Amino acid sequence: xxxxxxxxxxxxxxxxxxxxxxxxxxxxxxxxxxxxxxxxxxxxxxxxxxxxxxxxxxxxxxxxxxxxxxxxxxxxxxxxxxxxxxxxxxxxxxxxxxxxxxxxxxxxxxxxxxxxxxxxxxxxxxxxxx
Amino acid sequence: xxxxxxxxxxxxxxxxxxxxxxxxxxxxxxxxxxxxxxxxxxxxxxxxxxxxxxxxxxxxxxxxxxxxxxxxxxxxxxxxxxxxxxxxxxxxxxxxxx
Numbered sequence: 001x002x003x004x005x006x007x008x009x010x011x012x013x014x015x016x017x018x019x020x021x022x023x024x025x026x027x028x029x030x031x032x033x034x035x036x037x038x039x040x041x042x043x044x045x046x047x048x049x050x051x052x053x054x055x056x057x058x059x060x061x062x063x064x065x066x067x068x069x070x071x072x073x074x075x076x077x078x079x080x081x082x083x084x085x086x087x088x089x090x091x092x093x094x095x096x097x098x099x100x101x102x103x104x105x106x107x108x109x110x111x112x113x114x115x116x117x118x119x120x121x122x123x124x125x126x127x128x129x130x
Numbered sequence: 131x132x133x134x135x136x137x138x139x140x141x142x143x144x145x146x147x148x149x150x151x152x153x154x155x156x157x158x159x160x161x162x163x164x165x166x167x168x169x170x171x172x173x174x175x176x177x178x179x180x181x182x183x184x185x186x187x188x189x190x191x192x193x194x195x196x197x198x199x200x201x202x203x204x205x206x207x208x209x210x211x212x213x214x215x216x217x218x219x220x221x222x223x224x225x226x227x228x
Contacts, residue, residue: 001219008228015164015191016138022190026211032219124218126136127226 003027004118005037008129010045011060012053017046020128021063028071036074036118037064039107043129044081049104061104068106075107076114132157134221138228140165141176146227151179153225159217161209163188167195170206177203188214 005024009016024034039046051061068075077087083096089103103109119125135154141147147162147169154160160183162170169176170187186207192199199208209217218224 003218019138019163022211023214027215027218030212030215032215124224126218126224127228128138129226129228 001027001124002033002035002122004035004115004122004125006115006118006125006127006129007037007039007043007046008041008127010042011051013042014130016128016130017043017060018058020126021060021067023126023128024073025067028067034071034073035122036076036114038115038118039075039077039081040112040115041078041081041129042085044077044085044087047075047077047082047087047104047107048102050102065105065107073106077103077107077109078115079109079111082109131223132159132221134158134217134224135160136224136226137162137166137169138164138226141169141174141179147176148179150225150227151183154183159184159186159221161186161188161214161217163191163214165195167191167197170202171197172201172203180206186213186217 005020007020011017046064053059064075067073088098088101089109090101092109093101135150137146137150139146150160167187186209189208189210
C-alpha cells in the first residue's frame with residue numbers, strides 16, 4: 001500500500017507528531033511505501049533543526065530526519081505555513097531576505113500541490129493533528 | 131465503501147467521538163487514539179455512544195494513560211501501531227475526525 005501522511009500539529013504540542021511518526025515507522029516496517037509526509041499548519045515546526053529538547057526526552061525533529069535518511073522519505077513542509085512560522089531553507093532565505101536558515105536534514109519546503117499530489121498518488125491519506 | 135474513522139480527542143473535551151460514531155456504518159471501524167481512548171472506558175458515559183460499532187483502541191495510548199484493558203467496554207479491540215496500519219489497509223478510506 002502507498003501512503004501519504006499529513007501532520008498538522010507541532011512537536012511537543014499534544015501527541016500528533018508522535019502518533020504520525022510511530023504510524024509511519026510501523027507502515028515502513030510492514031513493507032508499505034510512504035509516498036510523502038506533508039507538514040501543514042503548526043506541523044511545519046517539526047522541521048526546524050534548532051530545537052534542543054532535554055536529553056532524556058525524545059527529539060521529534062531529529063527522529064523525522066533519521067527516519068528520512070534511513071528510508072529516503074520525502075518530508076515536505078508547506079511554504080505558506082513555513083513563511084508564517086519562520087521555517088527557512090536557502091531558497092526562502094534568499095527570496096525573503098532572511099539572515100539565517102533553520103530547516104532540518106531531510107525536509108524540503110514546497111507548495112500545497114505536493115499534498116494534493118500525495119493524496120492522488122497514494123492509496124490512503126492519513127491525517128494527524130488537532 | 132468501508133471507512134476507518136480515526137478519533138484523537140477525549141469525548142469529554144470535544145464531540146468528535148460522537149460525530150464519528152454518528153457517521154460510522156456497518157463495515158466501518160472507529161479507531162480511538164491519543165486522548166480518545168477514554169471513550170472506550172466502560173464506566174465512562176461516552177462509551178454508550180460507541181455501542182454497536184466496531185471499535186479499536188491503540189494499546190500504547192491506553193497504557194500511557196494508565197487505563198487497564200479490563201476497564202474497556204465489551205467488544206473493544208486493542209491494537210498496536212502495526213494493527214493501526216492493518217486497519218488503514220483493510221478499509222477503503224480513512225477519515226480523521228480532527
